[in-house]
Amino acid sequence: MGDRVPPAFGPNALDERATAAADADAPSEPPRRETQPSDALDPGAERERVRSFLADEVTAANADGVVVNMSGGLDSTVTAALAVEALGADRVYGLILPCNKIGAPHARDAEALADALGIDHDTVHLQRLFAQFGAVTPDRFDLHDEPVRSGNAIARLRMTTAYLAANAMERLVCGTANRTELLLGYVTKHGDGAADLFPLGHLYKTDVRALAAELDVPEFVVEKPPTAGFLPGQRDEDDLGAPYETIDRVLRLGVDRGFGPEAIAARIEDLDDVDDETIVDLLSRHRATAHKRTTPPIPHGSGG
DSSP states (O other): OOOOOOOSSOTTOSOHHHHHHHHHHSOSSOOOOOOOOSSOOOHHHHHHHHHHHHHHHHHHTTOSOEEEEOOSSHHHHHHHHHHHHHHOGGGEEEEEOOOSGGGHHHHHHHHHHHHHHTOEEEEOOOHHHHHHHHHHSOGGGOOTTOHHHHHHHHHHHHHHHHHHHHHHHTOEEBOOOOHHHHHHTOSOTTTTTOOSBOTTTTSOHHHHHHHHHHTTOOHHHHHSOOOOSSSTTOOHHHHHTSOHHHHHHHHIIIIISOOOHHHHHHHTTTOSSOOHHHHHHHHHHHHHTGGGGSOOOOOSSOOO
16 A cells, blocks of 8 residues: 555644644533444555545646645544645645634634645635625525525635635645535535545544544544534534434444434444434435435436
8 A cells, every 4th residue: 555654743743832722722621432433444544545545536637736625623634634645745735714703713723733734825714705795695695694504605605715726726626524424414515515526525523533543633633522613602513413423323324234213223222312313313314415415417318
């Protein structure tokens, strides 16, 4: 699989300023204990697989590198680190795109992480652009009191910015979504659900955490409660109804192995944070969001 490269992040990867900012913004509660996934992951093998995938895809597209939207969270940090290992820091460009005060601490983290990786990066504050966008749209599409609608609009503005950069730099947009998010449709269509490639798209969220340990990703990133960053106190766990450790076990059984809700419940009865309703809701969400995992449908036949 080629020579093993040193971790993108070492023990001194973050400077004192970045470390201080990270400590100030770290969650006060300890990270949730991770349960053992049913399918053991070999982080080293996955690291090599993703590195080869990135290098092959960029070469096949005759691209100069990749653009990564960096949020300061786990998935985008792991994606950027693997891209640096696969392509070199000079071929990875980071975009940091806060759109409100909630996102400011995460943006500072993302800047520090980009500095630690040695990649070129820019921070673009989208608040004024989003405000202008809302001002010119019809009143019937009001964005101010609709968090889902406004969150989707912001995600699409971020992806528009990423593709502007990719076009200008002759690079590919490297998406950061993982398999858990894709299976549940927990992405914005034509927003973070749009990209030229998804290096983590085959890995569940708990797998990404294991890969982060392999890469020596700073601990404060791994311990951050996953959030979309649009509303105060918003957590992925609240939106999805369960922590990722539970969600991943349900999806491994329900999607990968085809078990129904009762069979899944019998196999995860050791977990005390999931009930039958949660299992049904997760499987229903997977079915309802199938349109986010396919290309737009077209009529069958040759026409004419």
